[in-house]
Amino acid sequence: MKKKVLAIALSAAMALSLGVVSLPVMAEDGPYKAALLLNGTLGDKSFFDSANAGLTALKEELGEDVFDFKVEQMGATSADEAKWEPTLYDYCDDGSYDVIIVGTWQMLDALTKASQDYPDQKFIYFDEAFDYSAGGENVYNVMYKQNEVSYLVGAAAAMMTTCADLEKVNPDDHVIGFLGGMENSVIKDFLTGYISGAQAVDPEIQIALAYVGNFYDSAAGKDLALTQYNNGADVGYNVAGSAGLGQIEAAGDADKYAFGVDSDQAALLPDYAANIPTSALKNVGNSLIRAIKLDMEGGLGYGALEYLGLAEEGVELVEDAHYEEMLPQEIRDKVEELKQQIISGEVVVPTFLGENAISQEDLDAMLDATKVQ
Amino acid sequence: MWKAILSPDFFGTILRATTPILFATLASCVASKSGITNMALEGILLFSALFGVIFSSITHSWLLGLIITVVIGGLIGLILAFFVLNLKTDEILAAIAINLTATGGTVLLLLAFSGDRGVSSSIRSVSAPSLTIPLIDKIPFIGQVLSGQNILTWLSLVAVIVMHLFLYKTPLGLSIRAVGENKNAAESVGISSRRIQYIALVISGCLAAFGGFFLSGGYMNMFTKDMSSGRGFIALAAASMGGNTPIGGLLVSLLFGLASALANVMQLMSVMPYEIILMVPYLTTLIGLGVYYYAQKKKKERLSGK
Known part of the structure; x- marks a missing residue:
């Protein structure tokens, strides 16, 4: 009998406690609160x-009274992966955050589940396409038009390789290089923009294209890039993660040029700054500021994917004093002109992503037309 | 395409791509000769690539950096030997543990040392210099190929000869081969197999450390995350394909280097999809392995009179 009473009492206590916990903690009239969950750590000098x-x-x-946020660094190793989803659920459970921000393709599965389990929680998701076929009315998805910024890089590279004023250039041929990590749609979007930009300023341009096969073999990347430089390329563009650093070293060894990507690589690698005219960036920070400001006014497009390009400052070319020093006025003027044309919509850069994507056949045709002779 | 292949740069690429694999191949040879598969080469390469950058920057000297790195490489070999020989751990499992520690551990150490997570660009490291050979560098073409190669590339070729002499002309080399051939027979004539295997693994670790140092201080001039990229495993295959002899290992490593350089040129000319081109070095090695063992088999059959 005693046991029974105890059991009932315990069950009651449990039920009660469950009820208390499961009561959603409503956001109070405090500041707008955001949680930034990183499936990695700060210090990547890039996205995070x-x-x-x-x-x-x-x-x-x-000001703190209007907007506040918390960063959770979940780590990037395979051992950390197991806690990404639970951490996301913890923050959803908490319920005090107006929006939870996650990014990259690795968080897609966890976010898809969490967004279904917590339909009232709002999410911002960056740099990978969210699959809206199974709901996701509470997810705002932002992607970046890397093709637009690559268009500018391609144009600048094509002008540089025939520019007699640049000391590290042999102006006789029209070859520029591209070093990719692996062939995926984002890298192909970079490539599509790069070729289009180069062709826009020089119809005779030839692209030396190489893929490392991964994003970490920097030594192999260096050899591939050296092969390009030794066979006529004067300017390169690396989109290969840390394997791409090999191209920058190759540019240093061969005394040529390489454009940076994802972070300001001229500042990151001061030894090679003289070989890096500028870098192409995805501006995750700007896109989040824009999204949150829109959300505060109630105008953020949840339930849909949005591509941000040069016009929305979602992507940009680093245009600092170093850039001005490296490139002659006429090249920079032309780049600025092209940029304004893209922003105004006068020029529409072909893309490999989204609804208006060009097909693989179109890209192959572009590659064929720009093949190294 | 021929213009690109018949350039001195092409041969330079072959030698560069061969060097780290050759060191690791020799490392694998000596361990295998003593009867232990040193699968930790990948981890030792990666650790050494990082330590090379760190210690050459601390000592402001590539030579001192190299010496310290090689000593640490030997210590890792010693640790592997301790686990395998004293604690009777499975040699493959112990090696996997070292390789996994290297993947995470190098990033941790890099972070502690420089505050960066992916690249050692903020560390002022000193790379091994290139060697310009007087007179030879005046010869057209050959001079351009031979001169201006990194000093460690030359050292790797010297190491082949040294290891060949060591394994086949010295008493210690004989003991190593005896232990690897038949442990009990060696013990019966008074050779301590444990001591010999300890020595072999330490030498193996040292040799691999040369290769790791070259990756970040010769091939590249900085450490990047995971930069060993499977070269340790390629070396294991190369050594085994070369019959675990230094000369055989050299030939296979050169074949792999040649195939890699060729693959680079093929990408430049975009003759076929890059996924296929990326397989070229491995495919070449695999076909080579097949041909070699087929020839071996035929030879055996001939000798046994079948």
């Missing part, structure tokens, strides 16, 4: 740092 810098800038601009 950019996201953190954007939110920090927004907090400074609006």
